[in-house]
Structure formats: structure tokens, C-alpha cells
Amino acid sequence: MSDTASPPVITIGDDAPPVVLQERRILGVAASTWPKVLMPLFVGLLTLAVWEFLVRRNAIPPYILPGPLLIAQTMVTDWGTLSGSLWITLSISLAALSVAVLLGVSLSVLFAQSKWVELSFFPYAVILQVTPIVAIAPLIIIWVNDVKLSLLICAWIVAFFPILSNTTLGLNSADHNLLNLFQLYKATRFQTLRYLRLPSALPYFLGGLKISGGLSLIGAVVAEFVAGTGGSQSGLAYRILESGYQLRIPRMFAALFMISISGIVIFLCLSMLSHLVLRRWHESALKREN
Amino acid sequence: MTDVDSSAVAAAERPAGQTARPVVRCRGVAKLFSNGTLALQNVDLDIGRHQFVSLLGPSGCGKSTLLRLIAGLGEASAGTIEWPDAQHDAAGAALPRLSFVFQEPTLMPWASAIRNVMLPLTLAGTANEEGRARAAEALRMVGLAAFENAYPRELSGGMKMRVSIARALVTRPEVLLMDEPFAALDEITRFKLNNDLLELWHASNFTVVFVTHSVFESVFLSQRIVTMAARPGRVIADMDVTAPYPRAADYRTSPLYNAHCKRASEALERAMGHAIGAH
Numbered sequence: 402m403s404d405t406a407s408p409p410v411i412t413i414g415d416d417a418p419p420v421v422l423q424e425r426r427i428l429g430v431a432a433s434t435w436p437k438v439l440m441p442l443f444v445g446l447l448t449l450a451v452w453e454f455l456v457r458r459n460a461i462p463p464y465i466l467p468g469p470l471l472i473a474q475t476m477v478t479d480w481g482t483l484s485g486s487l488w489i490t491l492s493i494s495l496a497a498l499s500v501a502v503l504l505g506v507s508l509s510v511l512f513a514q515s516k517w518v519e520l521s522f523f524p525y526a527v528i529l530q531v532t533p534i535v536a537i538a539p540l541i542i543i544w545v546n547d548v549k550l551s552l553l554i555c556a557w558i559v560a561f562f563p564i565l566s567n568t569t570l571g572l573n574s575a576d577h578n579l580l581n582l583f584q585l586y587k588a589t590r591f592q593t594l595r596y597l598r599l600p601s602a603l604p605y606f607l608g609g610l611k612i613s614g615g616l617s618l619i620g621a622v623v624a625e626f627v628a629g630t631g632g633s634q635s636g637l638a639y640r641i642l643e644s645g646y647q648l649r650i651p652r653m654f655a656a657l658f659m660i661s662i663s664g665i666v667i668f669l670c671l672s673m674l675s676h677l678v679l680r681r682w683h684e685s686a687l688k689r690e691n
Numbered sequence: 692m693t694d695v696d697s698s699a700v701a702a703a704e705r706p707a708g709q710t711a712r713p714v715v716r717c718r719g720v721a722k723l724f725s726n727g728t729l730a731l732q733n734v735d736l737d738i739g740r741h742q743f744v745s746l747l748g749p750s751g752c753g754k755s756t757l758l759r760l761i762a763g764l765g766e767a768s769a770g771t772i773e774w775p776d777a778q779h780d781a782a783g784a785a786l787p788r789l790s791f792v793f794q795e796p797t798l799m800p801w802a803s804a805i806r807n808v809m810l811p812l813t814l815a816g817t818a819n820e821e822g823r824a825r826a827a828e829a830l831r832m833v834g835l836a837a838f839e840n841a842y843p844r845e846l847s848g849g850m851k852m853r854v855s856i857a858r859a860l861v862t863r864p865e866v867l868l869m870d871e872p873f874a875a876l877d878e879i880t881r882f883k884l885n886n887d888l889l890e891l892w893h894a895s896n897f898t899v900v901f902v903t904h905s906v907f908e909s910v911f912l913s914q915r916i917v918t919m920a921a922r923p924g925r926v927i928a929d930m931d932v933t934a935p936y937p938r939a940a941d942y943r944t945s946p947l948y949n950a951h952c953k954r955a956s957e958a959l960e961r962a963m964g965h966a967i968g969a970h
Contacts, residue, residue: 578797581764585791586814586862596813600801682800682842 467651472658475651483640483652487659490621490636493549494667497556498617502610504557505564513572513598514590523569530562534620538627548634552624559620563612571605572598604683607675614667622660712775713737714866714898715761715787719770722756722924730756732923734770738866743892743899745909745916747955749963753924754902755870761900762791762868777865789866790859794874796851798843798858804830805839808858815862829857832891849880853887860891866898873908885911886939893936906959910951911943918955920962928958 425432449469455461456468463471476483508526512519538555545551575597583593625638635643637656644653679685715738722731731753738744746754760767774785790811798807805826812822830836833853843851852872859867873881889912892899903909909916910932918928932951934942942948 576797578793578795579799581759582791582793582797582810583814584764585762585789586811588814592814596810597799600799603801682844 464648464650467654471651472654476655476658479652479655483637483655483659486635486637486640486656487663489634490618490625490638490660491663493552493556493621493625493636494617494663497553497560497620498614500553500557501560501564501613501617505561505609505613506568506606509565509568509572509602510594510599512569513594519569526562526565529558534559534623535627538624542624542628548628552621552628552636555624555627556617556620559623560613560617563609563616564606565609567605567609567612568602571602574605575601604675604679604685607671607678611668611671611675614671615664618660618664618667712740714740714742714774714776716773716775717757717761717770718773720757720760720767720772721769722753722760722765723768729923731760731767732925734924734926736917736926738898738900741896741898742915743889743901743913745901745903745913746919747903747906747909747916747959748919748924749921749959750904751924752919752921752962754919756924757919758868758870758900758902761866762789764791787866788862788864789868790862790864792852792855792859792867792869792872794871796843796848796855798851798854800843803840803842804835804846804854804857807843807854808861810858811862826857826861829861830854832860833857833887848876849884852876852884856884856888856891860895860897863895864897866900867892869899869901871902871904874903874905881908882940882943888912889936889938906952906955907943910948910955911938916955916958918958918962927962930954930958 427435430438453468453470456466467475508522512523534555537558538551541554542548542551545554572594579597580593583597588596621636622638625636626642629639629642637660640656641653644650644656717734717736720731720734720736721729723729734753734757736757746757748754756765759765761772774787777785777787779785798804799810802810805823808826808829809822812825813819817825827836827839830839833856835850835853835857838846838850838854843854846854855872873884876884885908888899899913901909901912914932916928916930916932917926918930919925920927930951934945934947934951
């Protein structure tokens with residue numbers, strides 16, 4: 402083309418590109434996002450108000466059902482103990498999630514290299530997934546001397562599978578014509594992985610990550626219930642057990658709330674990450690008029 | 692018997708501009724799919740340098756299969772596909788410089804237009820700077836200079852196809868293989884892209900093999916129309932389109948164009964007749 406005197410320059414006259422409209426923003430957030438935030442918040446506050454009202458009107462004792470205000474008050478007074486436990490639970494969940502990402506992605510890349518490897522090993526990943534963690538947690542706790550490490554392993558087992566399974570699916574879902582194109586240009590296996598398979602797998606991986614984020618927290622909590630370790634090094638699950646024995650129900654609810662809120666925060670963070678990564682190109686992140 | 696006819700036609704009407712030494716030579720090419728379908732049988736086809744050849748035929752006649760075999764996507768079950776002037780690797784396999792345009796734009800949705808066009812160069816290990824400059828040039832040639840950083844979803848159907856063509860041309864191929872590239876576009880866009888493709892072809896040195904099921908498109912674009920019939924897929928006619936280039940909008944309404952369309956339609960009708968007869 403460049404070796405000819407004047408390469409033709411073609412002017413577009415066929416069809417116009419879709420116009421991207423800039424949305425109105427309020428306090429830096431798109432106008433249409435506000436109801437999504439405010440409506441659930443409103444429902445939540447309403448529920449708490451009704452709860453508080455019912456507890457007070459029926460004079461339900463706090464050891465049966467504490468009201469939200471008492472729970473909030475307990476959260477403040479016991480913050481020292483609870484925040485330490487929160488940190489331990491969170492650090493176990495996040496560590497388990499990180500290991501799940503690392504191993505899940507590496508294994509699925511390995512699976513994508515050869516159908517035989519996938520056929521041979523995938524069933525064992527399924528076995529790991531379908532075995533109830535409550536059933537194997539005691540064994541792991543016996544085998545592994547370090548309690549924190551054993552909790553980490555339990556949480557990892559729970560969190561690992563969605564990432565492995567989704568990423569494997571994603572790596573195998575690359576567009577067939579694009580695969581042909583890579584073949585045509587004599588792309589190496591590594592180039593095909595880097596420029597085609599991994600980007601194709603990204604939305605699938607992020608979907609798996611969102612599931613695994615919640616599961617890693619559940620895994621950490623369940624494992625701690627089974628382990629039942631006491632002392633200052635214990636997480637929120639043990640605080641719940643302990644408060645149950647001592648009939649300190651408000652504190653039990655406070656710990657429960659903290660677990661739920663952690664789960665929500667993890668989910669929101671991962672959703673945000675997913676949106677930021679995919680917003681320029683993936684169907685799931687696009688907004689449509691109709 | 693039809694094969695004898697067609698090769699006789701091919702010999703008698705050697706298209707203008709074809710050199711004695713073809714850029715690609717197919718001899719006795721057959722393709723049997725694993726499900727038992729005989730997609731191609733005994734196809735002989737020479738394509739001359741700088742020719743614009745259309746493969747015309749009803750669906751199922753194996754025209755896309757033939758194109759993919761020429762591209763090296765899949766192995767022929769019988770026969771040979773030779774590239775007399777291409778480089779060959781140590782194992783003796785031809786390394787023709789070719790590009791392929793699919794029916795779908797086949798762009799990477801996660802990459803901007805310029806990144807998509809750079810892909811073949813990136814895969815070939817071209818330095819980033821040079822790749823970017825050449826990709827920008829290719830995008831300029833297809834009229835998309837202003838859309839370098841647009842993502843595929845931000846482009847219209849016709850523009851995506853332009854990016855796909857820019858990606859095919861960025862490697863400066865000797866042979867451009869196109870598999871019904873404009874079939875999914877509306878007629879106005881298709882006409883515009885037809886004109887643009889002819890301009891690009893005229894200005895450069897590549898050979899085009901263009902698969903289509905449209906008589907009108909093939910007569911407008913090509914110097915030579917190879918008609919194929921189905922069950923089994925084979926060549927049944929090979930005609931020249933003698934109209935001179937440059938061909939513009941007035942060619943579409945000229946008596947010459949109509950005459951060629953009539954001949955090509957007759958060949959296509961025979962192709963359908965053959966398929967039914969063979970069934």
C-alpha cells in the first residue's frame with residue numbers, strides 16, 4: 402500500500418457510529434445511579450425502624466431479640482474485641498480469596514493447554530467442591546498444626562471452585578473466528594493465551610470472583626465454627642459462639658451484622674472492580690436504551 | 692463431466708491480467724468432513740496475480756470451505772494447493788502472505804480499533820511504535836482515522852467491517868481472502884464498501900478471492916467469476932467480466948453490467964439445477 406504513489410483515502414458516508422450520550426451527574430455519581438443506592442437504603446432503614454418499634458411495643462427481652470439500637474450500642478462498647486475479631490476473619494477470607502485466584506487461574510490456564518489435563522483433573526476439583534466443608538474441616542484442623550493456616554485452607558477450598566470453573570469456561574469460549582485468525586497469523590500458544598484466551602476469559606473470571614468473594618468469607622466463618630478456637634486470636638464466628646454460651650445476644654447480633662456487612666462490602670468492591678475492567682467493552686457493563 | 696466442461700471454459704477464456712504463473716494453484720482439491728459430507732470434489736483452480744476473483748454459488752457449495760483451505764485453515768482431504776512464488780519453510784510448507792476477512796468483523800471487543808488493526812503485527816513481533824504507525828495508516832486508508840481509539844461496540848456495522856479490512860491490509864498481503872464480508876450489511880453500506888474495496892485493490896498489489904452468493908456483487912467487483920455447485924461442492928463455470936476499471940455507480944446501471952449479470956445468473960441457475968439433479 403505504501404509503495405504506491407497515493408493510497409486512496411476513503412471517506413465515511415455509509416452509516417454513522419452510535420452516539421454516546423453523557424449522563425447528568427449529581428455529586429459525581431450518574432443521576433440514574435442514585436435510586437439504586439437510595440432505594441435499598443430506604444428499605445433497610447424502614448426495616449430497622451419497624452424492628453425497633455416491635456421490640457419496644459412488645460417489650461421483648463434483649464436475650465431473645467435485641468433491638469437495632471441496643472445492637473449498635475453493643476457494637477460501640479465492645480468495639481475493641483469485635484474489631485480485632487473482624488480483622489482476623491477478614492484477613493483469613495482475603496488471604497483465602499487471593500490464593501483461590503492464584504491457584505484457580507493457574508490451574509485453568511493449565512487446563513486450557515490440554516484437553517487431557519482438564520479431563521484428568523477437573524473431576525477432582527469437583528469432588529473438592531461438593532464435599533461439605535463442615536465434614537472435612539475437622540480433619541484439616543487435626544492435620545494442620547497452625548489454626549490460622551487450617552482456617553485458611555478451609556476457606557480456600559470453598560472459594561476456589563467458582564474461579565477455576567468460570568475461568569476454564571472463559572478460556573475455552575474464545576471466538577472461533579478469532580482463533581482461526583490467530584492460527585492464520587501463526588500465533589504461538591503463548592500469544593494466543595495472552596492476546597485472545599485470557600481477555601476472553603476476563604468477564605467469566607470476574608463473575609467467578611464475585612461468587613468466590615462471598616464464599617471465602619463463609620468458608621472462613623464455617624471453619625472457625627468447627628475449629629472453635631478461643632482466646633484473643635479468634636474471629637467473628639467464635640465471638641458468636643462465645644456470646645451464645647454467655648447469653649450475650651446483643652453482642653451475637655453485633656458480630657452477625659459485622660459479618661453481613663463485610664460480605665456486602667466484599668461484593669460491592671468486586672462488582673466495582675468488574676465494572677471498571679469491563680465498562681469499555683463487555684455487554685454486561687453496557688447500558689441500553691431499550 | 693462438468694469438471695471437464697469447466698476446465699475447458701477456463702482454458703478457453705483465460706482471464707485478462709492472469710500471468711502464466713498463478714499465485715495459487717489448486718489441483719484435484721477435495722474435502723470430506725468427519726460427518727461424511729463431501730464438501731468439495733476435484734476442484735482445479737488457478738488464481739492469477741493481482742486478479743480479483745469471485746467464488747459464486749448457492750449455500751452449501753463449498754465456496755467458503757475452499758477459501759478456508761486456501762487460507763490454510765484445515766487440510767484438504769485430497770489434492771494439492773500450491774503457492775509457486777511464495778516462500779517455504781524448512782519443512783516445505785508454503786508461507787504465503789495472505790489475509791482473511793470473515794463474514795463477521797471478528798474484532799476483539801476488549802481492544803480499541805487501532806489495537807485490533809495492530810494485532811497481526813504484534814503477533815509477528817513488530818515493534819510497538821512501527822506497528823502503531825502502520826495500523827494508523829491502514830485505518831486512515833479505510834476512512835477511520837478519527838476512530839483509532841474507539842472500541843468495536845462504539846462503531847457501526849460498516850465501520851467494524853472497515854476495521855476488519857484495515858487489519859487484513861496492515862500486513863501488506865499478497866492475497867486477500869474474503870468470505871462474504873459484506874453479507875450482513877445493509878445495501879447502501881455494502882455499495883459504499885464495494886467501491887472502497889475496488890479503490891484499495893486498484894491502488895495496491897494484492898490478489899483478491901471474494902466469496903459471495905450475490906450475482907450483482909460479484910459482477911460489480913470481479914474480473915472473473917468462478918461458479919460452484921453443491922453436493923458435492925465443485926466448480927461448474929468460470930467466466931470473465933470484461934468491463935474496465937475503475938467501475939463506479941454508473942457501471943451498475945450499464946447494459947454491459949446487465950449482460951454480465953445475466954450470464955452469471957444463468958451459471959448460478961445451472962449450479963442450482965446441478966445440485967438438485969445430483970440429489
